[in-house]
Amino acid sequence: MAENRNKKMFGGCLSALQHMELDACTQCGECLKNCPVQEVTGNRQVSPPAKIRAFRDFIKKTRGLKSFVLGARDVDRGLLEDFTRAVFECTTCGACGKACSVGIYTQRLWPMLRREMVLRGIGPIEAQRDMPEDVRRTGNPYGKPAAERFAPWFPAEVKVAEKAEIGYYTGCTGAYDAIPMVKGDVTVLGKIGRPFTMLPPEEEVCCGFPLFVTGQFELLEGLVKRLVEGYTQRGVKTLVCSCPCCVNMIARDWPHFYGRKLPFGIRHISQYVLAALEEGRISPTAPVAESIIYHDPCYLSRGVGITEEPRAILKRIPGVQLLEFTRNRANSRCCGAGGAARKVFHENAVAIGRLTIDEAYEKKAGRLVLGCPACYGKVNEAMSGYEKQVKIVDVMELLSGVL
């Protein structure tokens, strides 16, 4: 059965542009110097050109000239499994695409290649397979109860309106795995003083990103419609969120799965908070006399183009001396947590996370400021038991402490 599936034409999930991108790859290898998985594993098979070459071969075997004349050839199951492992080991950070000499949009290409493997019954791998069932059962990819989504951390002094023009979406990773980050978010939102609303914990389900990025699209339409309708009923005109992956998913993909333009706008929390700072609604007063280093999350910088707002917020905190990583903004280095790869390739994620820690440590940063719950969780994990120790803090966590 599986053998027959492997004769089916490859490339069905790809857009016209993605077919073009596969053809455009010159195999120059310039992307490799930015690939975090290459950096820690040196595994050539995981490299972007090798993945593109392998997929081109699958296409050739099932829709090339020879297959047109003589019939499609079977693609070896072992090759497909190796390819699947390689494409799911990627963190989808998109740094390869940023360095690509022909401009291939890899942050989008890899999830679609994963989708192709999912439809063939080969991907995803190991723990990634459990995510749809977890989301179906509990509303989040961690399989944790909705009752624990907000209750353990939500500050009692922050008031949430039943209806408001501003909506706040917490995101699953922040709510369950990076609590200081989302606690900082709502504390700052509360201090801004404008009414904001949230969905109740059982209604605030997964945004769909982990399912999208692992090519498991089946639940996406339902999740997106449920969330969009929930916020619409609460009168939301602007949805604010701090998780870069969620923001990316909402801005880029929700309209597709919703079927039309969203009835509200989306703002990353740094944009919303910076505007509040500029309007004088909040003002950091307590100084932080430290040098801090800000890490650009992949899906925030390369994903939705936000690089300056978090820096502008940090610079407004009295006493802060902002350091920069050598690779910063749209060229930033992945923290190792992306693309749901961390669920399976834990060692890669820790090793990649430690590269970020190393640089922060060498630059003598007092604190390493992160802006993504996945980075927050994984880099904290990478720090555990490591000889180089740097304090980790989120932008809003830091700001909420000095307002």
Added chain:
Amino acid sequence: MVVGNILMWAAALAFAAFAVKMLMHIAPWFRRSGRPGETHQGLRWRAVIAAVPEILLLRRLFRANPVIWLGEWVFHASLLLVIIRHLKYFLSPVPPFIWAIQRIGGIAGYIMPLSLLYIIIVKAIFNRGRYVFAYNYFLLAGFLLVSAAGVIMRTFFYPDTMQIKDFIAGALRLHATAAPDSLPFISHFCLVLIILPFLPTHIFAAPLTIYQAGKRDKELEDLIHGGKQE
């Protein structure tokens, strides 16, 4: 005449293989859009204009690796000039601009093998050689041989231009004529036929993806910034 006949059919076969390969690759480029996250794929003239220097100067490659860029840009530019120069064998009458670039095209013919050698050396020795794939070396070696044969012919064994023109004109009409009486020419011609079906698909796809990347970078500025919100 027999050699001419063989070469003519070999050329037809090589060109057909190249054309079919390209068509098979290009066909999916016209598929229906509407997949998640797809960007608008229509042409936007401002983006087209912005993409022209990106494509002509291979700017993305320059940003990624200026050392390899130097060789690649010189190679692509000289290849273009050499191809235009060679049009004099295919066109009758020859347009004035093709006559005008004969001299610079001739110089480009000498520069091309040097640029290829430079690329091979940089890739093999200085530039993480283990990630250079065999196909790339095959193409580089193929172009090096073709250009070297061209240089040898032009410098030491200049063939009869009229014989070449007659032969090409016959081949274009699939009407066999005698092959030029020049072994260097026949070698040069055969090498071209060998690499023709192996020409990479990026010659057509890369300009389009570079254009799309420029447009995407521009769209990123508007994705969640600016007046579209609130």
